[in-house]
Every structure is written in structure tokens, then in C-alpha cells.
Amino acid sequence: MESSNEAMGSPFDDGDLYDVLLGGAEFGLDYYGDLARRAEGPVLDIGCGTGRVLLPCLAACVDIDGLDLYEPMLARLRTRASELGLSPRLYQGDMSGFRLPRKYALIMIPYNAFTHNVTQESQLRCLAACREHLLPGGLLTLDGAFPGLAWIGAEQNVRVLEGEIQDPRTGRMLRVFDTRSFDRVRQVQHSITEIESIGADGAVELLQRSSYEMRRDGFIKMKWLCCLAVWGSNAGRSGAASMAGS
């Protein structure tokens, strides 16, 4: 990930904690799962994370590989897979410059992962690598949260409580705070995320402090791809785009 604050660490440095917070999200499961099951050839899940989309596909006998930059996410995926008796083929690598041994009928980049390409150059390198790995007639599909005015226009550099969830590992409540700023020229959102764990006596422990950047532009300069469809979901905040390989 390209980040202005790499020293702080990434939210993807702890796959177990990531799963406590987001592993149960249902976003895109039907959409990506349906496409994967109908694919007429191998499928690649880019930014596969802890396997939220990949594992149900694998369980449904889809021939699917995963790629992710962060080893802790892949480690968590491997653990979950072995608990299910599954053996996924996983690659550690950057989506903006990967080379894998086979080509795919479907490449998918679920749940905002593409937005971690924070420059247009990186977006285009990612799309070029995808094109290199698509079989003739193959399909690339991805999604990204669309930054509405309420989001972009929100007060910057304010620490906001984003949510609370009970940690099933400890029974303690977790509080997730985000401090956001937007670089409107680069069209990049910078976030500092803090996760606090609250004890029964109210004592607060800082579990993770991390930062990340996401590119929040509408989408991409598409020179050599044919855009088949762009549609919204999630109350108009997210969009998915599907593109056919040449």
C-alpha cells in the first residue's frame, strides 16, 4: 500500500483483528459469489484478505486463487481454510505489479481493495496486470465506495467513533475511531484508525493504531477496456464496474 504514514503500521497487519471487525460483512458476497460460480475457467480474487469472498467460492468448488499484499491477512486466510479442510492457492504480491503462472476467466477485486491504488499510475498498472492475466473473453470486476459530498465535505482531522463491537476472543468491547483527511488534489483519503479495547472496569487499552490511504476518485481512465456496466449499491455510496478483457 502506498501510504504517507507507513511507520504507524497498516490495518492489514493483524488478520485476526481484521476478521473480528469486518470478517462478517456481507457486502458483495452474492455478487462476487454468483459471478465466480458462473465463471467458465479459473478465478482470481485480488486483495483476497482473510478469505471473506474466496473461502465460500472455494467451498462451492470454484477454481479460485488469491492475491494479497499483506502476509498477516493471508496467514489468517490459511488458518480459516485449514479449519474448513480447504487448501487455497495464495500469492503474496502487490496488485499494481503481479505476475502469476496462469490466466483467469474472472478477476475480481472485492470490497474497496482497488482503492488502495492511490495514484492513477498505480491504478493503471493494476489494470494492465489484470489484462495480462485475463483469458480471452475474461472479465474483470471491482467495486469502490463513492465519496459523496457528505463524506468529502465532513470536518477533517476529527477523531470520530465509527462503531463498537464485542471481541469474541476476549468478551471485551472494541471501539473503532477514525481520523480522516482528504487531499482533494490527489483525490486521496488519509485515515488514522485507532481500535480501543474496553475492560469490564472501564479501563481502555489501545489495541491497534494504524493508517492507510484510499483513492476516492470516481473511477479510472479506461483506454483499453470496454466498460460493460457501472452500478450503485449500498445507498448510492458504492459502485461496481465490470470490464471485459480484449
Ligand SMILES: C[S@@+](CC[C@H](N)C(=O)[O-])C[C@H]1O[C@@H](n2cnc3c(N)ncnc32)[C@H](O)[C@@H]1O
Ligand atoms: C478492505 S480489505 C478487503 C478484503 C477482501 N477482498 C474482502 O472482500 O473481505 C482490502 C484488502 O486489500 C489488500 N491490499 C491492500 N493493498 C494491496 C495491494 N497493493 N496489493 C494487494 N492487496 C492489497 C489488503 O491486505 C486487504 O486484504
